[in-house]
Amino acid sequence: xxxxxxxxxxxxxxxxxxxxxxxxxxxxxxxxxxxxxxxxxxxxxxxxxxxxxxxxxxxxxxxxxxxxxxxxxxxxxxxxxxxxxxxxxxxxxxxxxxxxxxxxxxxxxxxxxxxxxxxxxxxxxxxxxxxxxxxxxxxxxxxxxxxx
Amino acid sequence: xxxxxxxxxxxxxxxxxxxxxxxxxxxxxxxxxxxxxxxxxxxxxxxxxxxxxxxxxxxxxxxxxxxxxxxxxxxxxxxxxxxxxxxxxxxxxxxxxxxxxxxxxxxxxxxxxxxxxxxxxxxxxxxxxxxxxxxxxxxxxxxxxxxxxxxxxxxxxxxxxxxxxxxxxxxxxxxxxxxxxxxxxxxxxxxxxxxxxxxxxxxxxxxxxxxxxxxxxxxxxxxxxxxxxxxxxxxxxxxxxxxxxxxxxxxxxxxxxxxxxxxxxxxxxxxxxxxxxxxxxxxxxxxxxxxxxxxxxxxxxxxxxxxxxxxxxxxxxxxxxxxxxxxxxxxxxxxxxxxxxxxxxxxxxxxxxxxxxxxxxxxxxxxxxxxxxxxxxxxxxxxxxxxxxxxxxxxxxxxxxxxxxxxxxxxxxxxxxxxxxxxxxxxxxxxxxxxxxxxxxxxxxxxxxxxxxxxxxxxxxxxxxxxxxxxxxxxxxxxxxxxxxxxxxxxxxxxxxxxxxxxxxxxxxxxxxxxxxxxxxxxxxxxxxxxxxxxxxxxxxx
Ligand SMILES: Cc1cc2nc3c(=O)[nH]c(=O)nc-3n(C[C@H](O)[C@H](O)[C@H](O)COP(=O)(O)O)c2cc1C
Ligand code: FES
Numbered sequence: 001x002x003x004x005x006x007x008x009x010x011x012x013x014x015x016x017x018x019x020x021x022x023x024x025x026x027x028x029x030x031x032x033x034x035x036x037x038x039x040x041x042x043x044x045x046x047x048x049x050x051x052x053x054x055x056x057x058x059x060x061x062x063x064x065x066x067x068x069x070x071x072x073x074x075x076x077x078x079x080x081x082x083x084x085x086x087x088x089x090x091x092x093x094x095x096x097x098x099x100x101x102x103x104x105x106x107x108x109x110x111x112x113x114x115x116x117x118x119x120x121x122x123x124x125x126x127x128x129x130x131x132x133x134x135x136x137x138x139x140x141x142x143x144x145x146x147x148x
Numbered sequence: 149x150x151x152x153x154x155x156x157x158x159x160x161x162x163x164x165x166x167x168x169x170x171x172x173x174x175x176x177x178x179x180x181x182x183x184x185x186x187x188x189x190x191x192x193x194x195x196x197x198x199x200x201x202x203x204x205x206x207x208x209x210x211x212x213x214x215x216x217x218x219x220x221x222x223x224x225x226x227x228x229x230x231x232x233x234x235x236x237x238x239x240x241x242x243x244x245x246x247x248x249x250x251x252x253x254x255x256x257x258x259x260x261x262x263x264x265x266x267x268x269x270x271x272x273x274x275x276x277x278x279x280x281x282x283x284x285x286x287x288x289x290x291x292x293x294x295x296x297x298x299x300x301x302x303x304x305x306x307x308x309x310x311x312x313x314x315x316x317x318x319x320x321x322x323x324x325x326x327x328x329x330x331x332x333x334x335x336x337x338x339x340x341x342x343x344x345x346x347x348x349x350x351x352x353x354x355x356x357x358x359x360x361x362x363x364x365x366x367x368x369x370x371x372x373x374x375x376x377x378x379x380x381x382x383x384x385x386x387x388x389x390x391x392x393x394x395x396x397x398x399x400x401x402x403x404x405x406x407x408x409x410x411x412x413x414x415x416x417x418x419x420x421x422x423x424x425x426x427x428x429x430x431x432x433x434x435x436x437x438x439x440x441x442x443x444x445x446x447x448x449x450x451x452x453x454x455x456x457x458x459x460x461x462x463x464x465x466x467x468x469x470x471x472x473x474x475x476x477x478x479x480x481x482x483x484x485x486x487x488x489x490x491x492x493x494x495x496x497x498x499x500x501x502x503x504x505x506x507x508x509x510x511x512x513x514x515x516x517x518x519x520x521x522x523x524x525x526x527x528x529x530x531x532x533x534x535x536x537x538x539x540x541x542x543x544x545x546x547x548x549x550x551x552x553x554x555x556x557x558x559x560x561x562x563x564x565x566x567x568x569x570x571x572x573x574x575x576x577x578x579x580x581x582x583x584x585x586x587x588x589x590x591x592x593x594x595x596x597x598x599x600x601x602x603x604x605x606x607x608x609x610x611x612x613x614x615x616x617x618x619x620x621x622x623x624x625x626x627x628x629x630x631x632x633x634x635x636x637x638x639x640x641x642x643x644x645x646x647x648x649x650x651x652x653x654x655x656x657x658x659x660x661x662x663x664x665x666x667x668x669x670x671x672x673x674x675x676x677x678x679x680x681x682x683x684x685x686x687x688x689x690x
Contacts, residue, residue, distance in 0.1 A: 013459070016441030017424055021383070048442075055443040055600075056424035058383050074345035075544055075576055076502035078590045112427055112594055113345035114384055117502040117574075118200040118509050119163045127386055131166050 001026065002037040016042065016052055020059055028068075029060040057111065065100045065107035067145045070124040074113035080120040085133055086110075092142060105146065152190040154231060157207040159271065161196025161355060162387060169204035171220050176206075179227040189231060192280075195356020197271040200509045207271075208236075215240045264512045265488070265496045266472045270356030275391055278398040281359040287404050289475035293367050294412035297478075302371040303329060306474065309482035310494040315339055315430070315467030316542070316571045317647065318493075318560045321474075325372050327454040328462045334374040335463040338365050338418075338471055340381040340388065341435060343427035344543035345594060346574030349498040349510055350468035354381070354388040357472070358395035362418060364471030366405065367478055369416040372464050377418040380435050383425055393420060427598040431646050432465040433457075434600070445602045446646035469498055469573075489515030493559040497573050504579040506531045513558075520554040523577060534579035538663075542571025544591050545651035547658035548584075567658045569651070583680035584663045585670055588655060589617045595652040606649025609640040613656060620667060621681045623674045630667055634660055 005022050009015035019038060024030055030053050039049040053059045071086050090096060093106050100107040116122045119131025130141060158164075158173045173191065180186050197205050202216035206226070213236050215226065222240055229235045273280035281287070293302050307322025328334060338361060342350040354361060365377045381389050396418050399405040407415045421439050428434045429444035436458050438444040457463025473495060477485050486494045493515040499522065500510045506528030513522065519539055523529065530536050540548045541558070547568025549556065556562055563570050578587065596610045616633050619625040637653035637660075644650045660667065669675050676684040 012419075014439065014441035017438065018422065021422065021424060051443050052441065056426050058425035073590070074594055075540070075587065075590050076346045079503045079576070079578060079582060079587070111425075112598060113343065113347070115342055115348040115351050115382070116162055116166075117346050117348055117500065119166065119203075120502065120508075124384065129162060129166065129384070131163060 002034060002041060006038065006041040016044070016049065017056075020049075020053055024059060028064050028066070029062060032061075035061070063100075066105050067125050068107045068109060070109045070111035070114075072112070072114050072120070072122045072124075073110045074117075076113070076117035077120040077122055082121045085121050085123065085138065088135055088138055092139065106142075152188060154189040155209040156189060156191045157194045157197070157209065157271065158191060159195075159197045159203070159205040159207075160193045161200065161203075161352060163196070163200035164204040165387075167203040168220065172204055172206070172218050172223055175220050175223040176227070179224055180231070183227060183232055185227075185231060192274045193276065194271045194273065195275050196352040196510070199507065201507065211236070213241055265476050266353060266360070266469055266498055267356070267510075267512045268476075269360065270352060273357065275356055275358055276394055278359060278395065278402060278404075281357070285479070286359055286475075287363055289478040290363050290366050290370075290404065291410050293370055293478050294410045294414055299329065299371050299373060302367060302478065305482050306371070306477055309477045309485040310491075311470065311473055311477060311485065312493060312560060313467055314469035314473070314497070314573070316344065316545070316569070318570065321466065321470055324454065324466075325368065325464060327452070328372045328374075328464045331373075331462045333461050334372055335458045335461055336365060336369045336372065336374040336377040337432075337435065337439070337458065337463060337465045338377065338379040338468060339430060339432065339435060339465050340379055340385070340468050341423050341430040342382055342385070342468070342572075343430045343598075344545065344572045344574055346500060346502045346540075346543050346576050347572040348500050349573055351385050351388050352510055353468050353472055353498070354385070355391055358388075358392045359399065360472045360475060361392075361468055362395055362399055362405065364466075364474035365418060366409065366416045367474050368464060368466060368471060370414050372462075374464065375415050375417070377416060378421050378439060378458070379418055380421045380423060380429070380439060382423040382429075389420060389422060396420070426600075427594075428600045428646075428648055431648065434646070435465065436463065443600075445600045446648075448645065490557065490559045492561045493570070497558065497570070499558075499573045499575050501527050501575050501577065503575075503577040504530055504534065504582075505577040516557045516559050518555050518557055519549065519575075522558070522575065523554070527577070530577070530579050534581060536577065537580045537582065538578045538584065538587075540568075540576040540578075540655065541574075542569040542654075543574040543576075544594050545569070545648070545654060546571045546574070547654045548662065549658070550662040553662075567654065567661065569654065581678060581680075583676055583678040584659055584666045585617060585620050585676070586678075586680045588659055589614065589621065591655045592617055592652075595648065599648060599652075603643075603645035603649060605640045605643040606645065606652070609636055609644075609649065610652065612636060620670050621676075622683050623670070625671050627668070627671055630660060630664075630671070 009018050035049045036046050039046040053061050073082050093101050095108050114122050116129050116131050122131040204218050206215040206218050226237050229237050303325045311321045312318040340350050405417050423429050426444045429438045431446050433447040434444040453463040489495045496512050496514050498512045511526050538548050560570050592614045596614050599606045599610050601607045616629050637656040640649050641653045669677050
């Protein structure tokens, strides 16, 4: 797996970020074994690879829910009601920021501006961005994730 | 070229897509087919048209009729009534939108005496079709530069246009290029990391007119002698990444990127690098570290990127909007460019309006327009009968201005004079329902989260500022804490390693200066005038 991904980026100079991004798709986070293997393949120290994996907010070294909900807490969203969105989510999911639901379906996180402030308040669920949120849209979104 | 009797533009900017534009588009295509109109009417996907608060938006040309808030169920009626019978469905024509799109996109003479420059094609062409860009004069500037101008002449033209960097620091672009023009192997980087809260102009430029950025990059590459270009796009911008990749592929196919462009002997190619979520990676040296596969921590300057940049080679880093200006300057000349805007800040600027403002979205206006004109004319004012309390210019790292300063011109130097910055062009408008201290806490949480931790003033200063703000909100602060905050902020400003720690004090210092009364109400009267801080009393209530 690791070898194959590393091979894919062979022609790219300093491809570490691209490789980690690709590898994370597999389990939703980067395991210690994967990081060690990447380090070996690229001839880097494990510390260097781990340092990168923990620096960027889109990488994770711990397991996360199937859906990572990132609530934008930057000022334009904040003014337009981030806190309401966050409270609704905490109520619905019964988790705090940084936690994962017991069924392993959702992880709740905060994020900085997602660049869609024209439709604030916004959240990102995995790779998709949703804006102009209110209670109704939010519960609709959650039931869709739950497969209901 | 085929002839179509109507063109229908479907906005596929993110807000419209989020609100179902793609579904509307697919029903539209089916309906047209049902009516046998598929060869008469052409449906074109465009980038953001601007009025995102009434998404999804369709525009029917040649009439130029804007439909807003179009639902899948409306499409059949539009096709049957408007396209078959020629009767626009007035129920769906956004009067509001029509006016706004006018203001935004055909900036009226009275307001400006100019037309839009950077957003010229956004919302008009299909960004996925290079021929449409070429059809509007695209890549002519590159041809002109490569065939008729020497690299020094390109630099000279950009220098004399007075173009200044649109990424935040406002450094003169031509001058930056001239520093990098000597030496052997070099790199050109387009900074599309766009992380400044409230900013989404680069995304909309990339989604709406990606070739303009690629053309600007190729011209810049020629000017400084770089054959390799990188565009660093933040990881959250999936649509931008897709569109830019498609644009690169198409340009390569036509030989507009690659070896020996226009037979001039000049070769240039572009590679996308994707960020992974870190505001600091917008800082040019942190960005370079990130491309090098490291943690995105800024380096000490000097050496500047122009001397030692990517992989140790001289490197030019320019913002998306800066580069999108370049083809126009080459094509129409520095004199033309200087005739727009102010002497110190020539040209236009794309602003993003967010917060408590009627028309959220993006506008392109000449530099020098006042804050008041932007908020009340283009922005439509403050909604729901509330009154204006504060505007923050330049994003979260910019200064906060009170109502008395609404007449400040949007110009790099004028804004610097009042302690603020034009920055990325983000404008956050806040009405009287919000508390200044509470908002400052929101700003400081952002910096606290995004500070990379490399230098002490920023790493230690931000959490201390956050603590002081929380004390004020709890009612446990004393008046001397305000002096402490100001002193700490001033120290961070002069001693932090990079622009993050140097500019995060801006909102602190401007708010302390212009809204001192509100801080004092919290501290001395233990009251939150806006009634937001839960641990304090509301003013007037005993
Ligand atoms: C914390 C921080 C974040 C920045 N983010 C961006 C960004 O997202 N996009 C950008 O173009 N410039 C950003 N900059 C400015 C860049 O360092 C650099 O000045 C700019 O890309 C140069 O391009 P320009 O001269 O065309 O503006 C940031 C600077 C700092 C200090
Ligand atoms: S502030 Fe939330 S998306 Fe920009």
